[in-house]
Amino acid sequence: MSLIDILSKPKEDKQIKLDEIGRIRDLLDYGNLDMEEALNTMNLLAENVVLQEDNDIKEAMLNAILEGESSYDLDVEIDLKDILANLSMFNDECISYILTMLGYTGKEEYREIIQSFSNNPKLSSDVEEALLELNHALKK
Structure with missing residues (x-):
């Protein structure tokens, strides 16, 4: 069964989903995929994360997406439009990951989104780090 098959089944056992995501994360983390496979996998995860109801799965x-971003020097960015269109559905732990992703992009247009979470005490250090990443990426 493919990742998309597992993720698209709303009633699929949580542990089965987590195990498959863990397998994919390991593939991304250890660089066992070629660049195109890695990008396609990360985009697949980004598209499907908004379809999940369980916060642990999200x-x-x-x-897994962040592991992939850290392991591959991508010359194109991951498609975050579905995630950005659905920010309100994510808890603070998930927003922390998203802030990091936004910082990695080096896109000035994301600065306002990142800063919009600065009033959340649970995310203040994540906002600072994301802004540092964004500023660093902009200098390249």
Whole structure:
């Protein structure tokens, strides 16, 4: 069964989903995929994270995307439009991952989104780090 098959079944056992996401995260983390496969996998995760109801599954998916971003020097960015269109559905732990992703992009247009979470005490250090990443990426 493919990742998309597992993720698209709303009633699929949570542990089965987490195990498959963990397998994918390991593939991304250890660089066992070529660049195109890695990008396609990360985009697949980004598209499907908004379809998940369970916060643990969302967090695992976002973690896998970040592992991939750290392991691959992508010359194109991950498609975050579905995530950004649905920010209100994510808890603070998930937003932490998303802030980091936004910082990695180096896109000035995301600065306002990142800063919009600065009043949340649970996310203040994540906002600072994301802004540092954003500023660093902009200098390149």
